[in-house]
Structures are given as C-alpha cells and as structure tokens.
Amino acid sequence: MHPAPSVIVFTVLSGLGFGTMALLGLGLGPSGAVAGPLTGLFAFVLAGAGLLASTLHLGNPQRAWRAFSQWRTSWLSREGVVSVALMAVFFAYVAGWFLTGSPSRPLGILSALLAALAVFSTAMIYAQLKTVPRWSNPFTVAMFLGLALAGGVIATGLAMTLAGETPGPGAGLPLLAGSAAAYAYRRRTGALSLATAATPESATGLGALGRVRQVEPPHSAPNYLMKEMIFIVGRRRAEKLAVLFVIFGLFAPLFLYILSREAEALAAPGLALALALHLFGAFISRWLFFAEAEHVVGLYYGRR
Amino acid sequence: MTALPPCGEVKLGLVIDLDTCVGCHACVTSCKEWNTGGYGAPLSDLNAYGPEPEGAFLNRVHMYEAVPETGPAQVVNFPRSCLHCEDAPCVTVCPTGASYKRAEDGIVLVNEDACIGCGLCAWACPYGAREMDRAAGVMKKCTLCVDRIYNDNLPEEDRIPACVRACPTGARHFGDLGDEESAVSRLVAERGGFALMPEQGTKPVNRYLPPRPKAAPEPLSLAALAEPEAKGFLGWLDRALERL
Numbered sequence: 001m002h003p004a005p006s007v008i009v010f011t012v013l014s015g016l017g018f019g020t021m022a023l024l025g026l027g028l029g030p031s032g033a034v035a036g037p038l039t040g041l042f043a044f045v046l047a048g049a050g051l052l053a054s055t056l057h058l059g060n061p062q063r064a065w066r067a068f069s070q071w072r073t074s075w076l077s078r079e080g081v082v083s084v085a086l087m088a089v090f091f092a093y094v095a096g097w098f099l100t101g102s103p104s105r106p107l108g109i110l111s112a113l114l115a116a117l118a119v120f121s122t123a124m125i126y127a128q129l130k131t132v133p134r135w136s137n138p139f140t141v142a143m144f145l146g147l148a149l150a151g152g153v154i155a156t157g158l159a160m161t162l163a164g165e166t167p168g169p170g171a172g173l174p175l176l177a178g179s180a181a182a183y184a185y186r187r188r189t190g191a192l193s194l195a196t197a198a199t200p201e202s203a204t205g206l207g208a209l210g211r212v213r214q215v216e217p218p219h220s221a222p223n224y225l226m227k228e229m230i231f232i233v234g235r236r237r238a239e240k241l242a243v244l245f246v247i248f249g250l251f252a253p254l255f256l257y258i259l260s261r262e263a264e265a266l267a268a269p270g271l272a273l274a275l276a277l278h279l280f281g282a283f284i285s286r287w288l289f290f291a292e293a294e295h296v297v298g299l300y301y302g303r304r
Numbered sequence: 305m306t307a308l309p310p311c312g313e314v315k316l317g318l319v320i321d322l323d324t325c326v327g328c329h330a331c332v333t334s335c336k337e338w339n340t341g342g343y344g345a346p347l348s349d350l351n352a353y354g355p356e357p358e359g360a361f362l363n364r365v366h367m368y369e370a371v372p373e374t375g376p377a378q379v380v381n382f383p384r385s386c387l388h389c390e391d392a393p394c395v396t397v398c399p400t401g402a403s404y405k406r407a408e409d410g411i412v413l414v415n416e417d418a419c420i421g422c423g424l425c426a427w428a429c430p431y432g433a434r435e436m437d438r439a440a441g442v443m444k445k446c447t448l449c450v451d452r453i454y455n456d457n458l459p460e461e462d463r464i465p466a467c468v469r470a471c472p473t474g475a476r477h478f479g480d481l482g483d484e485e486s487a488v489s490r491l492v493a494e495r496g497g498f499a500l501m502p503e504q505g506t507k508p509v510n511r512y513l514p515p516r517p518k519a520a521p522e523p524l525s526l527a528a529l530a531e532p533e534a535k536g537f538l539g540w541l542d543r544a545l546e547r548l
Contacts (some may be wrong), residue, residue, distance in 0.1 A: 058422055059422075063418065066399075067420060072307060073307050076424055128397070129427055130430070205498045205514070206322075213368065213369050215379060219361075222358070224358070296430045
C-alpha cells in the first residue's frame, strides 16, 4: 500500500496526542495547576495538527464535514466523530483545569475513554480490510493502541519531570506493554502473505485450467490501482528499517525511561531524547505498516 | 446512506464469457466514451501524450495464461470491472454516504457530490473496480450504465451497458441475475458460471463463464519432422543420390 505522508503524519501525531490526553485524563500525568493544562495544550495541538494533516490526502477536503454522517457503518466516520468529540471534551477539561486550578474528574475519564476509542477507530479502518491480510487481524489494533500508549507515557513522564513531579510507581509498565504490542505486530503479521487471503487462481476463477500467470497487463503505464495498492518501493530496505525501529523506537526509549527513574540528573534530557526517538521510531513503523502491506488486487497484475 | 439495503429481488449485473472474449478492448473504449460524457465528472486522462499516461477507466482487460500440469497453456482474455457485490465492502466503509447500493436493482454507485476522495472504498474492494479520478478528486466506478439502461430517449437496443453493446463477439451479457429464469441466469447455470474471489465474502452479482474445454491436440512427433520421407520424383532423386 502507498504510504501517504499525510496519513503517516496524522496517525503518528494524533496517536501521541491521544495517548497523552488519555493518561492526563486518568490523572496519571502532571497534577500541577500550570503543568497539567500546559501538557494538555501540548497534546491538543499535536492531535489537532494530526487531524488537519489527515485532510491533506483527500481529493475534495472542502466536503470533509460529510465524513461525520456515516458513523453507523463506517470506521473512518466513527474516527472523525470520536476525534472531534474528544477534542471538544478535552478542551473543556483543560480549560476548566486552567481556570479553576483543579481538573474535573468526570471530564478527564470521559477524555480518556474517547481517546482510547479514537485510536481504536483509526486502527479499525485498517483492521477491517479483508483485502489486506497483514492488516486484517487484532495485532493491528494492539499496535495502534500500544504505540499511542507508549508515546503518552513518555510525554507525560517528561512533563512531570519538567514540572518537578515524580511519576508514580509502575508508570513505566504501560510503556512496556505498549512497546510489546508494537513489536508483536510485525513479528506476528509478517507471515500473512497474500496467499492467506486469495490466489491468482481464485482471483480469476481459472484454477481448474491450471496455474494462472499474467501474459499482458491491461495498460502500458501504472494506473491509480497500481500506484495506490501495489507499492513496492523500499521493501528491500524493510528489514533494516524494522531493526532501526526496534532498537531506536522501542528499546532505546524504554532504556532511557528506566534510566530517568534511576538517575534524577538525567531524567529531563533522557526523557526528551526518549520522546524524540519514540517519534522517529513511530514514523518508521507507520511507514513500514503501509509499505509492507500487500493488497489482493496485486494478484490481477501478477505483482504484490 | 452507506448501510447496505436489504437484498432486493432484482440483481442487475453482467455475465462475461471468457470463452468468446478476444481481448479487443472495444468494451474498454466504449465504456470510456460513454462514461466520460455521461454520469458524473468526466473520466480524466493525465499526461495523455507523455511517457506515462494515466487515466481513470471503469473496465480493464487483462490477458492471462493458465498452465496445466501437462499439455499446452491456455490464453484467456479477462475483462475486469465492478461486480456489484451483494455484500459490497466499498459501500459500508464510506464515511460520507457517497458510496451506495440501490435497493431496487442492486447497482453500486457513487454520489460524486458527496465524495471526499479519501480512497478507502478502493482499498476495501478486492477486485480493483474503483479508480480515483485525479482531476476531479472523486472515486469513479462502473455504473452499469444506469444512464442508458433506463433511458427512454435511446432506441430500445441501446438500453444496455455500453460495454455489452460494443462487444463484437457477444462475450458480454447484461440482465437480472436475481431472476432464475432470466437469460443470463440460465446461461450461468448451463455454462457453470463462477464468482471471483468468493473467499472475500463479498457475494458478487456478476458472473464469469469459463473457457470451454479445448480438444487435446495430436501429439507432435519431432523425429518425424527431422527425417521427412520423400515420395515421387523427389523420392527417386533421394534414392539415386543415396546410391552415388
């Protein structure tokens, strides 16, 4: 699948923003009357920038408001509805916190629920597609939720350290769980080739005659389908990128997080570096998520 | 509304005969000609005279070969377009309600005024039936020539999809596949028509008819070709030269 930069930027930035919102809403972030709302503003801007980026890949972005109408059937519509509801509720939560000096517990919990639902909806847009076997499984959902959670833990940890607070005991466990979920996605879906969904024989229905091979394509230059669904550029570098992601995007932030808990002097620079590395890793992982995914339409073109 | 309607009685669709298709692409050009001037935005071509022309088409004709374990391969021309699935995944994923399936005849259409061009429906379709119009930024797909088949302004023989009308070998048939007694349904039953990628669970309406079995060719003896037996004058000459 073609890795559209706007979709990668959207899912990575909004994932980090939503993860931070969820933890802040649950009271697991900084609790100060200034540090809390400021962290909230950071998450709000990140998620907002991501949501704006998501409209850049549309053919007719001026009609994007229509995407709020089909929440009964469409995960993309649900993502839109939930994201906008989350932005409104979370804005009220942060503004109330800033004005009154203390956060509203119900609004915080509602924000956390909506944030989890928003990331879940994003993941389901991909996990629902039977046409892409690598995506159409629960590991996709776990990976999206896991990366958002990991980013949230690092971002709130950094905010607390900067505000002179100490994250509570066990605050690193969600980071471990989130990183494990992100790691599991590629390990467990790598073997889900196109053949697990369909074959050239079932795509053409000609299996009874023998093995099917394309002799001549229907057009001489690549069309929309081939550019969008049969993206093969960079696949040969996929293994190296995956190693970069695991080392710099998963293990390094985890190590830096533990280090920051042990050595107080290193806490702020360590967590800042961890956040930067997490973002770097998340971009690689999301690029691979698209570039490595194969769509069954490739079977008609004799390519994957 | 992107919820699928309750399955109706009428299921209009195409039956494509892979035995008779000669791969001339007349259906492709006829489809493009009709649909670039009919329903919705024109089917744009980008860089049409450049090195890499690209355009939106609603119908594509592939050429495959099927290679059996033994014996010669068979070449099959294979037109590919929207199958107007009963359980159309392209409809339910649409966030705006632009993509819909008609209850009255089962045709899957795009309301281009509501399409935001997100491309998710094309991702959801296993058959590559949807192509983005890069100029208009909306999704294009086969309409089963909805602006022909009910069009009283056309002579009756033209009230069929443009691809069916254009096919010079009669490889394309149009009709109601929901009616077991219709000509297309009988054709499917007689010839063992099949659906594409049934494992995707989309329940396509369109059917393909398999190529008829070919008579096995006489086994070719290369040894006989290498040593032709000359007869008549050439035979006498051959024997005479042999004796020299």
